[in-house]
Amino acid sequence: MQDYRNIEPEELAIDPSFQRWKLINDPIESDFWKNWLAQNPDKEELIDKAYHLLSTLTEVYARFPTDQAPVSDREVKNEIQRLQLSIDEIEKPAVKWYRFTPWQYGIAAGIVLVLGFFLRYMVQQPAPKTGTTYRELITQVSKPLLEVANANNGPKTINLPDGSTIVLKPQGRVSYANDFGGEIREVYLVGEAFFEVHKDPSRPFYVYANGLVTKVLGTSFTVQAPEDASQVKVLVKTGKVSVFAGTQATVSQQKEDYKLGGIVLTPNQQIVFSPTDTRIIKSVVPKPAMLEGxxxxxxxxxxxxxxxxxxxxxxxxxxxxxxxxxxxxxxxxxxxxxxxxxxxxxxxxxxxxxxxxxxxxxxxxxxxxxxxxx
CATH class of the missing domain: 3.55.50.30 (Phage tail protein beta-alpha-beta fold)
Structure with a gap:
C-alpha cells in the first residue's frame, strides 16, 4: 500500500486514489481519505497543495477541444520534451504556486502541462508490468555470465573489461558477460552500486535492476535496487543517464537507437521507480553536490x-x-x-x-x- 505520509504533493496529485476522491468524489476513496486525514491531521497542508496542483491540471485540460483525438505515447513524450525546453529557455518565467494570473500564465502553464501530460500518460497509458527480478533476468540470457557478489562488510570494486568500474555495496550482486563484447554492454544488478562507465558512444551501457533499465554512453551514477524492495532509485553524479521501464518492447526499441531515450537525468537529478505500477518520479537528489570543473x-x-x-x-x-x-x-x-x-x-x-x-x-x-x- 502507498505510504502517503512520505509522499510529495506532485506525487500525490497523480495518485489514482487521490484523483478519484477529488475529481469524481468516489464514495470508497472519499471514506478512505477522510479516515486517513483523521489519523494524519498534520498532513492537511500536503492534501491542500496536491489538490491545488490537481485543480490546475484540470483547468489546463479544459482548454483543449473536447473532440481532440487521443494523445499517443510518442506525442506525449514529444510534448513533454518541448515544454521542458520552453521552461529551460524562457528568459522571464512567472510562477505562482497556487494562483495563476493572466500575465503569469506562460511559464506556469508550461510547468503544469509537463505534469499534466505526465498525468495522462501515467494514469491512462500505463506501461505493461514486467516483474523481472535479478534471477529471472539472468536466466533469460543465452550467453555465459560472470557473477560477482559482495559478502564483505565494506564496498567492493569491480573492474569491467571495457575499463568501467563498479563499486558494489555489501550484499549486492552483479552479472555480466565473460567477454563483455558485442555492440552493447549489459550488467544485471541486485543491491546498490556506483558505476563509473568508460565512454563509448558506439557501445551503450545498460544496467538492469528490478524492472528498471538505465542506459548510458559514459558517465557516473548510483543504482539502488535492494532485493524485494518496493522502489528502485537512480542518482546521477556526472554526465547524462536515461531510464525506462524494462518491458520487452521498450528495451528492444532503445537498443535500436544509440541516443539516450526515456527519461533523461543530468547531475544532481534522480528518479524513483515503482516496479509494481512502473511509475517513475523525477526529482533533485537529497544532497546536491557541486559540479566538477x-x-x-x-x-x-x-x-x-x-x-x-x-x-x-x-x-x-x-x-x-x-x-x-x-x-x-x-x-x-x-x-x-x-x-x-x-x-x-x-x-x-x-x-x-x-x-x-x-x-x-x-x-x-x-x-x-x-x-x-x-
Missing part, C-alpha cells in the same frame, strides 16, 4: 547582489534549474556568505532573507515570492 570553485559571497545573479550562480554551480518571477523579484538583493552550506540550506537562508518560499517540481526549484521593498 570551474563551477566547483565558485564563491558564494554576495554583497547587495541582485537576486537574479544569486540564482544564476546557484544554477551554474549545481546544474539545477531555478524558476522564479524575475519581474516580481527585481528589487530583491542578497548580502550573505554561503560558501559551506549545502544547496538546500543555501536556499533556506536566501528565502528567509527575502521572504520567499521554494518547492521542488520535476527536478526544478520553483521560487515563490511577493517581491521585496526597497
Amino acid at each position: 570551474p563551477a566547483k570553485y565558485q564563491l558564494f559571497s554576495f554583497k547587495r547582489t541582485p537576486i537574479a545573479e544569486v540564482f544564476a550562480t546557484l544554477e551554474k554551480s549545481y546544474g539545477i534549474k531555478i524558476v522564479y518571477d524575475e519581474e516580481v523579484m527585481k528589487d530583491c538583493y542578497l548580502t550573505a556568505s554561503l560558501d559551506d552550506e549545502p544547496l538546500f540550506e543555501k536556499l533556506d537562508l536566501i528565502c528567509n532573507t527575502i521572504s520567499a518560499h521554494y518547492e521542488q517540481m520535476d527536478a526544478h526549484i520553483i521560487i515563490t515570492s511577493k517581491g521585496c521593498q526597497l
Whole structure:
C-alpha cells in the first residue's frame, strides 16, 4: 500500500486514489481519505497543495477541444520534451504556486502541462508490468555470465573489461558477460552500486535492476535496487543517464537507437521507480553536490547582489534549474556568505532573507515570492 505520509504533493496529485476522491468524489476513496486525514491531521497542508496542483491540471485540460483525438505515447513524450525546453529557455518565467494570473500564465502553464501530460500518460497509458527480478533476468540470457557478489562488510570494486568500474555495496550482486563484447554492454544488478562507465558512444551501457533499465554512453551514477524492495532509485553524479521501464518492447526499441531515450537525468537529478505500477518520479537528489570543473570553485559571497545573479550562480554551480518571477523579484538583493552550506540550506537562508518560499517540481526549484521593498 502507498505510504502517503512520505509522499510529495506532485506525487500525490497523480495518485489514482487521490484523483478519484477529488475529481469524481468516489464514495470508497472519499471514506478512505477522510479516515486517513483523521489519523494524519498534520498532513492537511500536503492534501491542500496536491489538490491545488490537481485543480490546475484540470483547468489546463479544459482548454483543449473536447473532440481532440487521443494523445499517443510518442506525442506525449514529444510534448513533454518541448515544454521542458520552453521552461529551460524562457528568459522571464512567472510562477505562482497556487494562483495563476493572466500575465503569469506562460511559464506556469508550461510547468503544469509537463505534469499534466505526465498525468495522462501515467494514469491512462500505463506501461505493461514486467516483474523481472535479478534471477529471472539472468536466466533469460543465452550467453555465459560472470557473477560477482559482495559478502564483505565494506564496498567492493569491480573492474569491467571495457575499463568501467563498479563499486558494489555489501550484499549486492552483479552479472555480466565473460567477454563483455558485442555492440552493447549489459550488467544485471541486485543491491546498490556506483558505476563509473568508460565512454563509448558506439557501445551503450545498460544496467538492469528490478524492472528498471538505465542506459548510458559514459558517465557516473548510483543504482539502488535492494532485493524485494518496493522502489528502485537512480542518482546521477556526472554526465547524462536515461531510464525506462524494462518491458520487452521498450528495451528492444532503445537498443535500436544509440541516443539516450526515456527519461533523461543530468547531475544532481534522480528518479524513483515503482516496479509494481512502473511509475517513475523525477526529482533533485537529497544532497546536491557541486559540479566538477570551474563551477566547483565558485564563491558564494554576495554583497547587495541582485537576486537574479544569486540564482544564476546557484544554477551554474549545481546544474539545477531555478524558476522564479524575475519581474516580481527585481528589487530583491542578497548580502550573505554561503560558501559551506549545502544547496538546500543555501536556499533556506536566501528565502528567509527575502521572504520567499521554494518547492521542488520535476527536478526544478520553483521560487515563490511577493517581491521585496526597497
